[in-house]
Amino acid sequence: MAKGKQMLYTQQGYQELVDELHRLKHEKREEIKNAIATARGFGDLSENAEYDEARNEQAKNETRIKELEELLENAVILDESNIDTSVISLGSTVKVYHEGMAREFIYDLVGSNESNPMEGKISDQSPIGEALIGKRAGDTVEVEVPNGMVCMKVLEVSRTQG
Numbered sequence: 001m002a003k004g005k006q007m008l009y010t011q012q013g014y015q016e017l018v019d020e021l022h023r024l025k026h027e028k029r030e031e032i033k034n035a036i037a038t039a040r041g042f043g044d045l046s047e048n049a050e051y052d053e054a055r056n057e058q059a060k061n062e063t064r065i066k067e068l069e070e071l072l073e074n075a076v077i078l079d080e081s082n083i084d085t086s087v088i089s090l091g092s093t094v095k096v097y098h099e100g101m102a103r104e105f106i107y108d109l110v111g112s113n114e115s116n117p118m119e120g121k122i123s124d125q126s127p128i129g130e131a132l133i134g135k136r137a138g139d140t141v142e143v144e145v146p147n148g149m150v151c152m153k154v155l156e157v158s159r160t161q162g
Helices: 011-040 049-073 127-132
Strands: 007-009 075-077 092-098 103-110 121-123 140-145 148-159
Touching: 007 011, 011 049, 011 075, 049 075, 092 127, 103 127, 121 127, 127 140, 127 148
Parallel strands: 007 075, 103 121
Antiparallel strands: 092 103, 092 148, 140 148
């Protein structure tokens, strides 16, 4: 497989990819194999919706397995042991006060493939993540987001707990 773009991961994010790959290769492949075998038992494959669905699921699963294998092959795991924990970086948990909304938010800074804003996991490459990198508690940042400018004060910085 050709070497793709290297992506930075926290140890937790990398382990989640490894776990998903293992589940898809072992449990999901077995489920799909059984579904195909069951559908074959229903008779004529040319008009068998269950068989078609199982084959489509198999194709999706194999595509995701290939994606995960490539991501893992090109993964670089962040070495958190020698990082100044008072400075915001990948793997930091940051509590900020959003001045425009007059409320606090907590963000975990993660690699772009790990981001999930609904869980408070923001990418180090997102506008807010990028603006926070290198800052410390007490710093104020202004960030241009799609809705305009956002001003936030960094209240706390710590390492994300896995």
